[in-house]
Amino acid sequence: MSAGLSINQTIYNGGKSLNTVKQAKVNLEIAKLRERNTKTQVIQNVTSSYYGLLKAQQLLEVALKNLSLSEKQVNLVQKQFELGAVRKTDLLKANVSMGQAKVELLNRKTSLESSRRQLFNWCKKTGNKHYFRAWKSN
Numbered sequence: 001m002s003a004g005l006s007i008n009q010t011i012y013n014g015g016k017s018l019n020t021v022k023q024a025k026v027n028l029e030i031a032k033l034r035e036r037n038t039k040t041q042v043i044q045n046v047t048s049s050y051y052g053l054l055k056a057q058q059l060l061e062v063a064l065k066n067l068s069l070s071e072k073q074v075n076l077v078q079k080q081f082e083l084g085a086v087r088k089t090d091l092l093k094a095n096v097s098m099g100q101a102k103v104e105l106l107n108r109k110t111s112l113e114s115s116r117r118q119l120f121n122w123c124k125k126t127g128n129k130h131y132f133r134a135w136k137s138n
Contacts, residue, residue, distance in 0.1 A: 049119040056115040063108040070098040
């Protein structure tokens with residue numbers, strides 16, 4: 001019967017262990033910076049989407065006012081045409097302007113809905129859906 005015990009301990013491995021620890025620390029710092037960068041990008045995207053939504057709402061209001069003014073202009077030119085004060089081409093131009101205002105209104109409604117969806121998607125990605133719901137109801 002024989003028994004033996006053997007112990008190996010590295011006293012020096014040319015700095016390999018030290019370099020491995022340093023590399024792990026550097027990798028950890030890189031991961032933290034990437035996380036910070038991602039958070040910053042998300043904040044920028046949510047902020048940009050929010051202000052894009054506000055802009056789309058204001059442009060929709062402008063389009064609504066423009067359509068209202070165009071309708072009033074058509075009514076005015078129609079009355080002037082009936083009185084013989086303006087030509088038929090003036091009436092047609094007013095109708096064309098009103099048609100363009102209607103198209104612009106439809107475009108602004110589409111843009112507003114797109115902006116709402118974009119903001120909702122960013123809020124959903126960040127887990128803040130309830131903020132959007134509360135804001136949308138106002």
